[in-house]
Amino acid sequence: MNANTPYVGRPDEDTTDDAVDLTSAERRTLEARVSSVAARTRTFLPNEYVVGSRVGAANGGVRVSVSVRPPVGNPVSAGFDPDPDAEELISDEDVDEVARGLAASAALQVKRAVGDDISQTAQ
Numbered sequence: 001m002n003a004n005t006p007y008v009g010r011p012d013e014d015t016t017d018d019a020v021d022l023t024s025a026e027r028r029t030l031e032a033r034v035s036s037v038a039a040r041t042r043t044f045l046p047n048e049y050v051v052g053s054r055v056g057a058a059n060g061g062v063r064v065s066v067s068v069r070p071p072v073g074n075p076v077s078a079g080f081d082p083d084p085d086a087e088e089l090i091s092d093e094d095v096d097e098v099a100r101g102l103a104a105s106a107a108l109q110v111k112r113a114v115g116d117d118i119s120q121t122a123q
Helices: 024-044 092-114
Strands: 050-058 061-069 076-080
Touching (some): 024 061
Antiparallel strands (some): 061 076
16 A cells, blocks of 8 residues: 555655765764764673664754664664764763663563563572
8 A cells, every 4th residue: 555655765855864964074973972872782781682873864953873672572772863063962971871771671672572481590
């Protein structure tokens, strides 16, 4: 049914990377900071969790996101809009807060997917 809509194949103007007004240096800096959020998230999780990050555009501005795919359960993500005029695009406090929240949410997804069917390994 979606193939019959007049919007098929048209890029959404609000989600293209062309709408972002960043210099290449600003973009590299932002990509490095969002990568640090992903790296910090990885420190809280075992290797079975896949963590990725992205810099893009939304509503004519910059939008960054970090996603976690747990080994079972639904993926989780966090997105935020850094202020390009701020001294720090993503503060150290934001890096820690987002990383901890994503790790906790991903662990919760695993717990929900597994349920109470696992026996305890120790008492």
